[in-house]
Amino acid sequence: MNQRQREPKRGPSLSRRGKDGDGAERQEVIYRSISDAIIEHRLKPGARLREDALTEVFGVSRTGIRKILQRLAMEQLVTLTPRRGASVTRPTADEAKDVFDARQMIECGLMPEVARRISEVDVRELRDMARCERQALKDGEQSAAIKLSAALHARLAEISGNATLADFVDRLCSRSSLILAVYGSAGHLGCESHDHDDLIGYLEAGNGERAAAFMSRHLKAIEASLSMVEEEDKAPDLHTIFSR
Amino acid sequence: MNQRQREPKRGPSLSRRGKDGDGAERQEVIYRSISDAIIEHRLKPGARLREDALTEVFGVSRTGIRKILQRLAMEQLVTLTPRRGASVTRPTADEAKDVFDARQMIECGLMPEVARRISEVDVRELRDMARCERQALKDGEQSAAIKLSAALHARLAEISGNATLADFVDRLCSRSSLILAVYGSAGHLGCESHDHDDLIGYLEAGNGERAAAFMSRHLKAIEASLSMVEEEDKAPDLHTIFSR
DNA sequence: TACAAAAATTTCGTATACAAAAAATGTTCC
DNA sequence: GGAACATTTTTTGTATACGAAATTTTTGTA
Known part of the structure; x- marks a missing residue:
């Protein structure tokens, strides 16, 4: 009722009736859309997220967009600069180290x-996720593979039963995806395809110590695969592109 | 212009020029006010936080208040119920266990x-904090002691150099204060007064292993001091109170 | 007097409006 | 031709307005 015909061109059905729930869910959908886009590297670090643009895309007013942006900022996926607006966070090398140390612990x-x-x-669920991830890698769908890898690690943490720590791990995995986007070498994704299957095997066997040791090596391997050079593309963008 | 005479006595200069920064800082001050009040148990778990009331108290509009409330909700200090508004979080026994397990790790x-x-x-800084805490305890200022204890643990984590983990610890300590408020026995505060001094001693001596072991015992002692009975005061409040 | 239904009030959720700051663009002067 | 300044446009920050849901109060009836 409250959103009548403020979108005269697209037709009135988009924002009101289309099975979109009661508004609270709508927010969640939008949040997940942006979050996924960042995690899958479809929105690259440094990309600006103007409020008006998001308003148009998602069909909600700036009030709702700002709420979502603030939430993303708290998870350090976007950076909010006082009067410059929001942009996808570009993690520093120090932050990357902190994140991987935290994951290690x-x-x-x-x-x-x-x-x-x-x-x-x-x-069974974990093996299924690992299978999907392997398939995505084989099909060259990096975006999907990255998201699935993060989801697998997060799901693993959930099984521990500690919701607080699971939430921490979830955030660390999201940030790791960003770090991969900035420092990861192209083609070589962080996780080896068979690593996750091995890990699940140890856990299935009830061998926690072995699983922990393996996870440690796994994370170290990912971190080692990064090339820690902080490139900064403030203005040189155009110069380097048109120089030859 | 936009804020008429909500502060008739102080004159119109308060919100713009009166030394209070550019608004972004103002928000931070308000956030800290509420946060402190919760951590110090001046706002008890379950207490409702009506937006209009906060609007009047702090002299900013609901827009600003809601932003702050949302941030507090993300740190799990307040609970946002869809159409019931905000209230100080009342941690469950499960959450309490999760928080202390997480702190332990x-x-x-x-x-x-x-x-x-x-x-x-x-x-030097840590010893000073410990001294203040002991003093507050001696003076019967529980509120101050609780806040100082949380601040000490948080500062300790900061020294590690890992900002991400320090942030996690900070949140866990805030939530612990809430847990103390619900499950702590009156009079017996979580931390023994000399514990923190001993811990600082081990750290000063560079004995990390010993410090870790001591911290583990310290946290276990706090957790053990809690009485884990979930009291619920939904409606029976008035009936039980006036029954005899 | 007790219970139920309806009106009234309260309180939240969201959109919009307006002002201030920053960026971009155009203009003028040297 | 280039740099400094002014203007316009864009974009964010904050307040307010309006509508909906829930709670409370009132009122009517048994």
Whole structure:
């Protein structure tokens, strides 16, 4: 009722009736859209996110967009500069180190408990995710693979039963995706395709210590694959492009 | 122009020129006011936080208040119920366990690095904080003691140099204050007064392992001091109170 | 007096309006 | 021709307005 015909061109059905829930869910959908776009590298670090543009794309007013932007800023996926607006965060090398150190501590520390609590259905679900990830990699769909990898790590943490730590891991994985986008070498994705399957195997066997050690190596391998050079493309963009 | 005479006594200069910064800082001040009030138990778990009331108290419009409320909700200090508004979070027993397990993992895991990086000035600052805390305890100022204790733990994590993990610890400490408010027995505060001094001693000596072990015992002691009974005061409030 | 239905009030959710700041563009003067 | 300044346009920050849902109060009836 409150949103009548403020979108005269597209037709009135988009924002009101199309099965979009009661508004609170709509916000969640938009949040996930932007979040996914960032995690999948379809929005690259440094990309500006103007409020008006997002308003047009999603058909909600700036009030709603700003709420979402603020939430993304808290998860450090976007950076809010006082009077310059929002942009996709460009992680520094220091931040990258912090994130991977944190993952090392939390994800490895969680493995014993995960091994203790993992169930048959969990294993099946995880193997399915790993299979999807491998398939995506084979098909050259980097975006999908990156998202699936992060989702797998996050799901793993959830199984521990500690919602707080699972939430931390979720955020660290999202930020890791951003870090991969900036410092990852093209073609070589962070996670080896068979790593996750091996890890699931250790957990299924109830071997928490082994799983933790493997996770540690896994994360170290990802971090080692990064090329930590902070490139800054403020203005040189055009110069380098048109120089020859 | 936009804020008429909501502060008739102070004159119109308060919100723009009166030394209060450019608005962004003002928000921070208000955020901290509410946050502190919650951490110090001056706002008790379950207390409602009506937007209009906060609007009047702080002299900013609902837009600003809601931004702050949303931030507090993300840190789990307040709970936002869809059409009921905001209230101070009342942690469940499960959440309490998660928070202390998380602190156990992160704070203890951080101690070795803290022991490695701690400096003379850090030690002096920490001892000063511990002294203030002990003093507050002696003076019966529970509110101040609780806040100082949380601040000490948070500062400790900062010294590790990992901003991400320090941020996690900061949030966990805030939530711990809430947990203390609900499950803590009156009179017996979580931290023993001399514990923190001992801990600083180990760190100063560069003994990370010992510090980690001590921190573990320290946190266990706090958790053990809680009485985990979930009282619920939905409606029976008035009935039980006036029944005899 | 007790219970139920309806009106009234409160309070939140969202859109819009307006002002201020920054960026971009055009103009003028040297 | 280039740099400094003014103007216009864009974009963000904040307040307010309006509508909907929920709670409370009132009122009528049994």
